Amino acid sequence: xxxxxxxxxxxxxxxxxxxxxxxxxxxxxxxxxxxxxxxxxxxxxxxxxxxxxxxxxxxxxxxxxxxxxxxxxxxxxxxxxxxxxxxxxxxxxxxxxxxxxxxxxxxxxxxxxxxxxxxxxxxxxxxxxxxxxxxxxxxxxxxxxxxxxxxxxxxxxxxxxxxxxxxxxxxxxxxxxxxxxxxxxxxxxxxxxxxxxxxxxxxxxxxxxxxxxxxxxxxxxxxxxxxxxxxxxxx
Numbered sequence: 001x002x003x004x005x006x007x008x009x010x011x012x013x014x015x016x017x018x019x020x021x022x023x024x025x026x027x028x029x030x031x032x033x034x035x036x037x038x039x040x041x042x043x044x045x046x047x048x049x050x051x052x053x054x055x056x057x058x059x060x061x062x063x064x065x066x067x068x069x070x071x072x073x074x075x076x077x078x079x080x081x082x083x084x085x086x087x088x089x090x091x092x093x094x095x096x097x098x099x100x101x102x103x104x105x106x107x108x109x110x111x112x113x114x115x116x117x118x119x120x121x122x123x124x125x126x127x128x129x130x131x132x133x134x135x136x137x138x139x140x141x142x143x144x145x146x147x148x149x150x151x152x153x154x155x156x157x158x159x160x161x162x163x164x165x166x167x168x169x170x171x172x173x174x175x176x177x178x179x180x181x182x183x184x185x186x187x188x189x190x191x192x193x194x195x196x197x198x199x200x201x202x203x204x205x206x207x208x209x210x211x212x213x214x215x216x217x218x219x220x221x222x223x224x225x226x227x228x229x230x231x232x233x234x235x
Contacts, residue, residue, distance in 0.1 A: 088115040092122055093196035097129065100208060104164055105130025109203050111195055112139060120147040124154060124203055126169050138166050140234065148200070150174045151229015157212050168213050168233070169205035171195070176202045177221040181213035188213060 092111040100107035108129045111122050120142045127137025140156040147153060155170035172179060179190040179202070188206060190213075195201040206213045216231040 088113050091134075095129070095134070096193045096203060098191065098205065100167070102128065102164070104128035104135065107167070108134070109169060109193075109205060110134075111197070111201075111203075114141045117141065117143060119145055122147060124169065124171050126156075126166050126205065128164060137161065137164075140170060142230075144230075148173050148198075149229065150227045152216055152218070152231040153229060155216065155231060155233050157233045158206070158208070158210055165208050167205045167208050168210060169203070172202045172204060172218050172226075173200055173229070174202070174218065174226050175200070175220045176204075176218040176226060178219045179204045180217050180219075181206065182215040183210045183213045 090113050092113055095108050095110040098107045098109070105128045107126065109124060109126050112125050114120050114123045123139050123141025125137050125139045127135050129135070138156060138159065138161055140154040141147065142153045150173055153171050153173060156166075156168065158168045159166055168181075176192065179192060180187055181190065182188070183206070188210070190204040190206050192202050192204045195203060202218075212233060214233065217228070218226040220226055
């Protein structure tokens with residue numbers, strides 16, 4: 001007979017009757033212990049889920065960690081739209097904040113909606129952000145064919161806008177884990193981040209101070225070279 005059966009008998013019996021020396025206080029104490037164990041189990045389950053989520057977040061950052069320097073951060077910008085439903089020039093997804101900073105704020109990249117170009121729906125913007133505001137910058141987008149065909153797209157050379165230095169940047173469509181280029185005879189690795197809306201789109205940028213990075217190449221996680229696409233540099 002379980003403690004629950006004994007408790008039921010005790011509740012149904014007259015108050016003066018104590019069947020078999022049943023200890024009501026002991027049964028209540030055991031019930032409290034059982035509830036306490038269930039609470040600990042629930043809290044432990046949340047802890048395990050949180051640990052798994054943190055591990056997943058750490059391992060998912062492998063792509064960015066392959067780039068030199070600190071990890072770029074991806075932050076929502078005001079207003080942070082989840083999709084490209086609005087008109088041309090509106091923000092699509094999350095803003096990528098790089099590790100580059102000057103008096104104008106942090107260098108950031110983000111995707112904007114583009115209209116009027118056959119086969120193209122979006123472009124990539126680079127600018128500086130300070131105090132939550134996005135200043136005007138440089139936008140680049142595909143101009144020939146599909147903007148989601150495998151390979152490089154819309155690569156823009158380094159330039160200066162209103163006295164602000166902008167790096168060479170663009171995007172790649174495909175499972176790129178490493179993007180490299182050559183500048184002044186040296187091979188350099190680009191920093192990268194996935195577009196928050198479509199992870200097959202990899203946005204990349206090179207360090208400031210480089211006039212032009214050429215011979216772009218992309219590799220997957222296994223080290224195999226990926227399709228080149230259009231790796232020409234626009235000015």
